[in-house]
Amino acid sequence: MASTATVAAPHAHAAAPHTETGVWSWITTVDHKRIGILYFFSSIFYFLVGGIEALFIRTQLIVPENNFISADTYNQMFTQHALTMIFLALMPLTAAFFNYIVPLQIGARDVAFPRLNALSYWVYFFGGLMLLFAAVTKMAPNVGWFAYAPITERQYNPGPNVDFYVLGLQIVGLSSILAGINFIVTILNMRAPGMRLMRMPIFTWMVLITQVLIVTAMAVFTIAITQLMFDRMFGTTFFDPARGGDPLVWQHLFWMFGHPEVYILIIPIFGIISEVIPTFSRKPLFGYNVMVFASVLIGWLGWGVWSHHMFAVGLGPIADAFFALSTMLIAIPTGIKIFNWIGTMWGGSIRFTTSMLYAVAFIAMFTLGGISGVMHSVAPSDLQQTDTYFVVAHIHYVFFGGTVLGLFSGIYYWFPKIFGRLLDEKLGKIHFVGTLAGMNLAFFPMHFLGMYGQPRRTFTYPGDLGWNWMNFLSTMGAYLMALSTLVLVWNVIRSLRKGAIAGDNPWGAATLEWSIPSPPPVYNFRDIPMVHSRMPLWEADANKEPGIPHGKVAEDVNSITVGGTQVGEIEYPDSESKMSAHDLGIHLPPPSYWPVILAFGILMTFGSLIFRNLDGALHNLWFLSVAGVLLVAVSIFKWAFEPGH
Amino acid sequence: MSIVNAADHAANPAHLDTSTGLDNRKMAFWTFIGSECLLFGSLIATYLAYKGRSLTGPLPHAGRTLGGQESQGILDIPLTSLSTFVLLMSSLGMVLALAAVQRADRKGAILWLFTTAGLGLVFLGFQAYEFNHFYHAGLTLQTNLFGSTFFLLTGFHGAHVFVGVIYLSTLGMLAVKNQLGPERSMSVEIAGLYWHFVDVIWIVIFALVYLIK
Numbered sequence: 001m002a003s004t005a006t007v008a009a010p011h012a013h014a015a016a017p018h019t020e021t022g023v024w025s026w027i028t029t030v031d032h033k034r035i036g037i038l039y040f041f042s043s044i045f046y047f048l049v050g051g052i053e054a055l056f057i058r059t060q061l062i063v064p065e066n067n068f069i070s071a072d073t074y075n076q077m078f079t080q081h082a083l084t085m086i087f088l089a090l091m092p093l094t095a096a097f098f099n100y101i102v103p104l105q106i107g108a109r110d111v112a113f114p115r116l117n118a119l120s121y122w123v124y125f126f127g128g129l130m131l132l133f134a135a136v137t138k139m140a141p142n143v144g145w146f147a148y149a150p151i152t153e154r155q156y157n158p159g160p161n162v163d164f165y166v167l168g169l170q171i172v173g174l175s176s177i178l179a180g181i182n183f184i185v186t187i188l189n190m191r192a193p194g195m196r197l198m199r200m201p202i203f204t205w206m207v208l209i210t211q212v213l214i215v216t217a218m219a220v221f222t223i224a225i226t227q228l229m230f231d232r233m234f235g236t237t238f239f240d241p242a243r244g245g246d247p248l249v250w251q252h253l254f255w256m257f258g259h260p261e262v263y264i265l266i267i268p269i270f271g272i273i274s275e276v277i278p279t280f281s282r283k284p285l286f287g288y289n290v291m292v293f294a295s296v297l298i299g300w301l302g303w304g305v306w307s308h309h310m311f312a313v314g315l316g317p318i319a320d321a322f323f324a325l326s327t328m329l330i331a332i333p334t335g336i337k338i339f340n341w342i343g344t345m346w347g348g349s350i351r352f353t354t355s356m357l358y359a360v361a362f363i364a365m366f367t368l369g370g371i372s373g374v375m376h377s378v379a380p381s382d383l384q385q386t387d388t389y390f391v392v393a394h395i396h397y398v399f400f401g402g403t404v405l406g407l408f409s410g411i412y413y414w415f416p417k418i419f420g421r422l423l424d425e426k427l428g429k430i431h432f433v434g435t436l437a438g439m440n441l442a443f444f445p446m447h448f449l450g451m452y453g454q455p456r457r458t459f460t461y462p463g464d465l466g467w468n469w470m471n472f473l474s475t476m477g478a479y480l481m482a483l484s485t486l487v488l489v490w491n492v493i494r495s496l497r498k499g500a501i502a503g504d505n506p507w508g509a510a511t512l513e514w515s516i517p518s519p520p521p522v523y524n525f526r527d528i529p530m531v532h533s534r535m536p537l538w539e540a541d542a543n544k545e546p547g548i549p550h551g552k553v554a555e556d557v558n559s560i561t562v563g564g565t566q567v568g569e570i571e572y573p574d575s576e577s578k579m580s581a582h583d584l585g586i587h588l589p590p591p592s593y594w595p596v597i598l599a600f601g602i603l604m605t606f607g608s609l610i611f612r613n614l615d616g617a618l619h620n621l622w623f624l625s626v627a628g629v630l631l632v633a634v635s636i637f638k639w640a641f642e643p644g645h
Numbered sequence: 646m647s648i649v650n651a652a653d654h655a656a657n658p659a660h661l662d663t664s665t666g667l668d669n670r671k672m673a674f675w676t677f678i679g680s681e682c683l684l685f686g687s688l689i690a691t692y693l694a695y696k697g698r699s700l701t702g703p704l705p706h707a708g709r710t711l712g713g714q715e716s717q718g719i720l721d722i723p724l725t726s727l728s729t730f731v732l733l734m735s736s737l738g739m740v741l742a743l744a745a746v747q748r749a750d751r752k753g754a755i756l757w758l759f760t761t762a763g764l765g766l767v768f769l770g771f772q773a774y775e776f777n778h779f780y781h782a783g784l785t786l787q788t789n790l791f792g793s794t795f796f797l798l799t800g801f802h803g804a805h806v807f808v809g810v811i812y813l814s815t816l817g818m819l820a821v822k823n824q825l826g827p828e829r830s831m832s833v834e835i836a837g838l839y840w841h842f843v844d845v846i847w848i849v850i851f852a853l854v855y856l857i858k
Contacts, residue, residue, distance in 0.1 A: 112669045181676045189663035189672055215676060219683035227691065227797065236786045236793035237699065238691065244699030244790050253687060640815075 028591035030114035031522060035121050036100030037418065043092035046128060048489070050084035051482055053077050053135070058442070058478040061471050064463035074459035075142035076161070080135045082145035083165070086265070087172045088128045090399070093407050094268040095124075098183055098207050100418055104513035104520060105201045107192025107529045112185040114589045115645065120179035122599030127171030130607055134164035141165035144457060146254055147228070149239030149247035154232045160613045166229045167606045173218045173225075174602065180214035183207060192512070194531035198292070201511045201534075202285060205292050206271030209299045213260045213267070216303075221257035224250065233612065248313060255306035263302035265399065266366075269406030270295060270337060273359045276413050277341050279509040280356035281348030284535055287340045294333035294340075301330045311379045312386045320379045327377035334370055338363060353507070354428030358409035361436055365401025369394060372447065387457075390450025396443040408435070408488070415492075416506050420518045421499030427491040434484025441477025445470035510535035523581040523588060590644045598635035604628030674835050678842050685846050688801060689853060692794040699790035703782050706858045719782055720855050721775070728771030729851050732806075735764035736844045739813075739837045746820070746830045754825060754833075758817035761840065765810040772803050795854065802850060805843045812836050 026034060056077045060068045069077065103111055111117050134140040142161045143152050152162045187208045191200065200208075228250070230236040237243040239250045278285045285291060307315060307323040315323075341363055350356065372394040376382045385391060408431075416422045450456075454467050461467060505514040515537055516525060533539040581588050605628030611621040663669060706718040738761035745753030776796070779785075784792045816836055819825040825833070 113673065177680055181673050181680070184676050185669050185673045189665055189667065189669050191664040195664070215680040216683050219680045220687045223684055223687035223691070230786065230793070230797060234786050236797070237790055238695075238793055244695075244701075245793075246694070246698075249691060249694055253691070256687075 025591065027596055028118075028593045030110075030118050030589050030592055030595070032099050032103050032111045032114065032117060033418075033520065033522075033524075035117050036096050036098075038121055039092050039096035039099055039124075040418070042125060042128065043089050043096060044489070044492075046084055046088035046132075047090075047093070048485070049132065049135075050081055050089050051485060053081040053084060055478060055482055057081060058475040060459060061461075062475040063472070064461050064468055066460055069459075071459045072142060073138070075457075076135070076138065076140040078457055079142055079144055079165075080131070080140040083131060083141065083169070084135075085399070086145065086261070087169065088124075088131065090265055090403050090407070091176065092124060092128075094210070094265070094403075095120075095179060097203075097268065097272070097407075097410055097414065098179075098211075101414060101513055102183065102187065102204050102207055103190070104417075104516070104524060105204050105511050106187065106190060106195060107512050107525060107531065108186065108190040109524050109528075109586065110589065111182055112190055113182050115592050115595050115639065115642075116178055116182050118592070118595035119599055120175045120182065122596045123175035123178070123602055124172055126599055126603035126607075127168055127175060130171065130603065131164060131168040134161070134168065139164060146258060147250075148254075149228070149245070149250040150241055152228060152232070152250075153240050155242075158613075160610050162228075162232065163610045163613055166225045166232065167609060170222065170225055170229075171602060171606055173222055176214050177218045177222075180211040180218070183211045184215070187211075192529050192531050198289065199531060199534050202274040202288065202291060203268075203271035203511075206267050206274070206295060209295050210264055210267045213264050213299055213302065217257045217260035217264065220253055224253035224257065227253075229609075233609065248310075251310055251313065252306070255309045256303075259306040259309065260299075260302045262398065263299060265403045266406075267295060267299065269362070269403050269410075272406050272410040272413070273341060273362055275509070275511065276355050276359040276409050277344050278535075279413075279507050280351045280353060280359070281345045282351075282508070283344055283348040284510075284538075285340070286343035286346075287336075288534060290336060291340055294336045297333045298330060301326060301333070305330065308377055308379075308382070311382045324377050324379045328374060331370065331374050338367060353412065354423070354425055354432055355409045355412035355507075357429070357432050358405050358412065361432070362402065362405040362409060365397055365405060365436075365439070369397030369401050372397065385450060387455055388450035389446040389454045389456055392456050393443050393446035393450060396439070396446070400439050400443065405435070408432075411488075411492075413507070414513075415495070416499075416502030417513055417518045417520075419496055419499075420502055421495050422502050422506060423491050423495045423499060427487055427494075431484050431487040431491065434480055434487065438477045438480030438482075438484055442474050442481060443477070445474050449474075505537065510538040512536055521581075523584065523586045526584060526586075592639075592642060592645070594635050594639040594642060598632060598639060601628050601631030601635055605632060668831055670831065670835055671838070674838050678838065681842065681846075685798075685801070685849075688794075688798045689849065692798050692854065695790040695794050702788040702792065703779070703784040705791055705795070705854070708858070719779060719784060721778075722855055724771070725775070725851065725855050728768050728775075729847065731764050731771070732768045732844055732847055735761045735768070736841055738764060739840045742813075743830065743833050743837050746825060746833045747827055749827045751820060751823060751825075754820040755817060758813050758820060758833075762810045762813040762817060765806050765813070765840075769803060769806055769810070772799065772806075776800075798850060798854070802843070802847060805846075809836075809840050809843055812839065 026038065029035065029038075056069060057074065060066050060074055060077075099111070099117065103109070131140070139160050141147070141164055143157065143165070147162065147165055151157060152165075187200070187204055227236070227238040231238050231240060231245075237245040239245045239247055241247060274285055274291060305323055305327045307319060308327045311320055311323070341359075345360075352360075372390070376385060376391070376394060412423055412428055449467055449470050452465070452467060454461060454465075454471075461471075502518045504517055506518075507514070512529060512531070513520075515529065529536070605625055608621045608624035608628065611618050611624070663672075665672070703719040705720050708718070738757050742754055742757035742761055745751075745757055779792075784795075786792055786796050813836060816825060816833060819829075
C-alpha cells in the first residue's frame, strides 16, 4: 500500500536565484558545471590557437620553395599545433563534457572531489598558459610532438624549447591524472540508486574507460618526460646514445603513452555519438552490451599495440608481426561499433539536426581514418608510408574526422542543456557543410601526396615533383575549415544571448540530464532520482509512470517514489524560480581559493626551472622554484584543514 | 531533505551511501596507487632495460668489466637488507597504529604513528648514507647508466617515503591534539594504504636492483 504524505512546498525565493556571479566566484568555484564551462571556453580558445598554427603550416606549404616562415618557425609550428590540439584543445574539450554531463547522467549532485576537480582545471589552465607563452615568444618546442631522442638532448637542442615541452606537459599531465582519479571514483561510486553498471548511459561508460586509460598511460609519460628532464637538466644519460643511452627506450615509453592517447581522444567521442544517434533516431542504442564490451576491448588492445608506431626502427620480424596482428585486431571491436550505430539508425525516425549530421559524418570520416589505420598495421606497407603525408592524412581523419566532428556533434547536442538556449540550426548547417567540405579538401589529397613521397615535417619542397596543385587544394581546405569554425564561434556568441529557449528536454532524449531544467540548478537534482532502466525518460513516457521529479516541473503536483512505490506528494514551484540549495536543505561544498593557489604553486615550481636555461636578467630563478614548493606545501595544508569540506 | 533521503538514512544508518559501498577517498587512493604502479613500473622497466650497459665507472655487482679487470660491486647488500628490514617493520607499526585509532587508544595511536614515521626516517637515513657513499666512490647521476637509473629509481622511492613521513607525522600531530578519534580512522587507513604500497614497491626494487646480479 502506498502511504501518502504531503510535504509543504518550500517557499520560492522572491529574490534573485542563489547563484553568485563575478570573476571571483568563477575562480573559486568548485561546482562541476561551472568547471565544465571553464573547460569549454578555454579549450575552444586553444582550438582556435591550434587552428591558427595549422594555417601557418598550410600557408608555408601552399607553393613550393616558399619563404613565408623560416624552417625553425615551421618546426615550432607543427610541434605546437600538435601539442595545442591534443593537450590543450581536444582533451580539455572532452573534459568539459565529462565535467558537465557525467554527474548529471548518473544522477549525482557533484563529482566525488569538487576541489580536486577545480585543481585539475587550474593546473591545466596554467600549463596551457606556459605552452602558449612559449609559442608567442618563439621558444616553443620544435622537435615534433613525439620528441624523439636524441634531438631532444641538451647538446643538440640547447635552447629552452624542449624544456617547455618537458615541463608544460608534466603540468598538463598532472591535471589529467587528477581528473582521471576523480572521475573514476565519481562514476563508480556516485551513481543514483538503481543505476547498475549496465544501466549507465553509454557516454558515462566511455568516460570511465577513457579515465582508466588516462591514469595508466599518463603515468608512463610522466616518467618518460622526467627522465628526459634529468637528461637535460642534471646530465643523466637515459636517451643519449653518445654515452650509452638508448633512444629506443624513449620511443617505447613515449608510444606506451602515445598510443593509448589516441584512444583517450576517441573513446569519449564513441560515447557522444552513441547518445546522439539513438536520440535523433528515436530508437534505443542497438546492442548496448556489445557496445560496452567492444569499448572495453578497444581500451585494452589500445595498450598492446604501441610498437606499431615503431615498425621502421627495426625491432625484428617477431615483434613486428605481433604488433601488426594486435593492431589489426582493434578493427574488429571498432567495426562492431560502427555497425551498431548503423543498426541504431536502421528503421528509426531520423531527425537530421546539426548534431545528428555531425554524428553521421563522424561515422563516415572515422571509418576512412580507420581504414588507413589498418593499412598502417601491415608492416611492409607501413615502411613505405611512414613519415609521409599519408600518415598525416590518417591522423587527421582520426582526430579531425573522428574526435573533432564528434565534439561538434556534442556541442550542438548539449549546448542547450548547458546554457539553456539552442544553437542556431541554420548557422549550424553552414558550419557543418563548410567543415566537412574543408576537411576533405584539406586532408584527402594528403593520402596521394604521401603516396607520391612528400615527407611530413619538412618545411618546403621543390616545384617539379607534381605535388603543387594538391598542396594548393589542401591549403584551401584548411582556410575553408577555419572560416567554418568562425561560423561556430559566431553561433555560440549569438546563441548565448539570442538563441531560442531550450526547455528541459529539447531533443526528447532519454538520459537523466534531460530531466532537470536547462541550465540545471546549482544542486542539479532536487531529489536524487531512482533509476529503473537504461533510458529512464523514455521508460517513464512509455509506462505513464511518474518519472524523475524534476522532469515534471511543468505540473503542479509530483510524486516521490521509493522502490517504485509512491510514498509522497510534493508541490513544486515552477522551474524558473530555481530555489537555492540552502532552502532545500542540500549541502553543497563552499567555494575555495586553495585549488587555484595550489595550481599556481605547481606552475612556479616547474615553470621557473626553465629560467635555468635563459640568458640575461631571467637567468636561473631557482628561488622561484623554492617559493613554489613552499606555496604548494602551504596550500596542501590549508586545503586539508579547510572547514566545510 | 526529501523523504527518499530519509528512507535511505533509515535503511543505511552507517552512511555507506556510495554505489559500491566503498568510501570515495579509499577508492580514489586505490586508483592513485594503480597509477603509481605504472610510474614505478616505468622506472623499473628502464632500470632493467639498461642493466649491464654503459660499463664505465662503479658497477652495481662484482664481476668482470670490459678490460678483463675484476671490478668490485658498489652495492652493499647486508647494509641495505638492514634498512629493508627497518622499512618492513614500519609496516607493522602502521598496522598497530590503525588498530589503536580504531579502538580509540590515543596513546597507542601517537606511539605507533610516530614510530612508523620514525622508522621511515631511519630508512631515509640509510639511503642518505648510501647515496653519500656512492658519491664519494665516484658514482653520480652522470657517471653511467647504472648511476642514472639507480638514483632516479631509488630517489623517487625515497621521495615517496619522505612524503609518507610528513603524512604520518601530520596524523600523529592530530592524535596529540586529540583530533584523531575512531570516527576518523579512515584517514589512518588511507595513510596505511600509501605506506604499505611504498613498502611493497621497495621489496620489488630491493629484489631487482640489489639481489639479482
